[in-house]
């Protein structure tokens with residue numbers, strides 16, 4: 274039985290409006306021309322850094338600090354927002370899948386048994402992101418699963434690939450497809466009929482999120498399930514090379530692999546098994562719904578095969594989606610959001626569509642909906658659809674800032690929490706100039722919110738979930754930008770392993786509050802206890818320690 278009552282903070286008062294601003298993809302890195310945050314005019318964030326040294330610091334946002342397998346794993350928004358909201362570090366999907374594969378437990382679980390009953394007569398389809406980015410999926414996990422499934426009776430396997438170029442370098446898709454083709458050839462040598470069946474770029478095919486654009490999922494469905502796509506090839510390496518002439522990895526159009534009679538080699542049919550091998554939820558939920566739901570009206574599925582479907586993980590615990598899965602997801606309980614609401618903290622959360630679930634669902638430990646609708650309001654501002662964000666780098670930053678401002682000035686809320694996506698979403702396009710504009714817009718949004726906090730005598734906390742816009746090039750070990758064999762700068766579209774800033778301030782901040790210096794390795798998970806303090810509470814014992822202390826003057 275959880276005791277939800279939080280202890281009062283011995284010094285800090287209750288009732289101050291706290292604005293909690295998460296800049297998405299905003300890390301700290303050396304100031305050079307590829308650091309878009311440095312290049313952009315960001316007077317508000319600069320002033321926070323320069324203003325009061327005891328109210329600005331860096332915290333870790335990658336690797337073990339956010340529950341990822343190794344210190345080489347860059348942070349991402351899912352694990353970042355989980356840590357920010359939960360106040361503790363949970364082993365995340367990437368790590369849980371690694372453990373399950375290493376111990377073999379993955380094959381003993383209910384999910385694998387369920388799908389393996391199709392191996393005798395049906396085909397095993399594996400759908401997911403093909404890269405070693407480690408954000409949504411990992412190639413080595415796919416490789417182990419292919420091997421493990423064929424050793425356990427899968428006789429016919431079809432892989433439906435989604436090319437990346439977002440968590441890894443653009444252009445790297447070719448190498449990943451070659452590696453996969455090699456593995457599949459080896460399986461064929463061992464008597465397993467294993468092939469790539471379809472493909473497409475992750476941002477154009479299948480991996481939409483938060484129901485932003487169902488057409489993306491439909492394009493994938495047509496290729497993967499129906500075996501229909503505008504582009505037909507007999508070989509996946511050739512497909513990717515050819516399609517890259519007009520698009521980058523993220524946006525490759527859908528294609529299917531066909532045999533000599535132009536017939537798709539791997540549509541999904543009755544009696545087949547399907548596994549979506551991404552461990553991360555946000556960009557698999559929509560496909561999972563299309564595969565699993567009887568009643569489904571988001572697009573015309575044309576043909577709905579009777580399959581056995583399992584996710585690598587269960588993507589949504591509330592919806593039990595999908596019903597079957599190979600590895601149990603982290604159980605993130607007792608989040609700061611739930612504690613605060615149960616202690617009467619009236620909470621407002623807002624972002625635009627592409628990051629709305631981050632500041633609500635991920636923040637709340639992968640839980641959708643309100644804890645108490647009487648005390649909470651979550652506002653989603655519709656994102657622009659059908660463009661890449663370098664075309665509209667300001668995105669909805671201003672609107673988010675204004676919504677937060679209105680929420681603060683209304684005095685109806687104790688916590689006003691936003692995610693400002695620009696640095697991340699535009700950073701992922703690899704367009705440096707646009708990312709500079711994006712960072713400027715994000716900074717302006719911060720100013721709107723901080724100004725409102727000044728007006729109501731509140732407190733602000735500004736931080737970020739992981740790095741992205743602060744470094745837009747791939748570098749060697751000594752930090753020099755790398756060039757490809759044609760002499761072109763290697764643009765970094767992915768996140769980084771850099772730390773992120775956290776700043777506190779505002780007229781409501783009690784005198785003497787400052788960052789402690791005895792939490793040098795503080796990370797995102799330390800923010801929750803900090804915020805609880807600013808609301809006048811002490812965090813539960815098992816939370817990562819607060820970053821602040823109150824000194825008597």
Ligand code: 3PG
Nearest residue numbers: 349350351408439440697
């Ligand atoms: C994406 O899904 O857009 C990227 O792979 C990761 O970005 P996010 O972790 O910032 O959402």
Ligand code: CO
Nearest residue numbers: 298350697701
């Ligand atoms: Co991102």
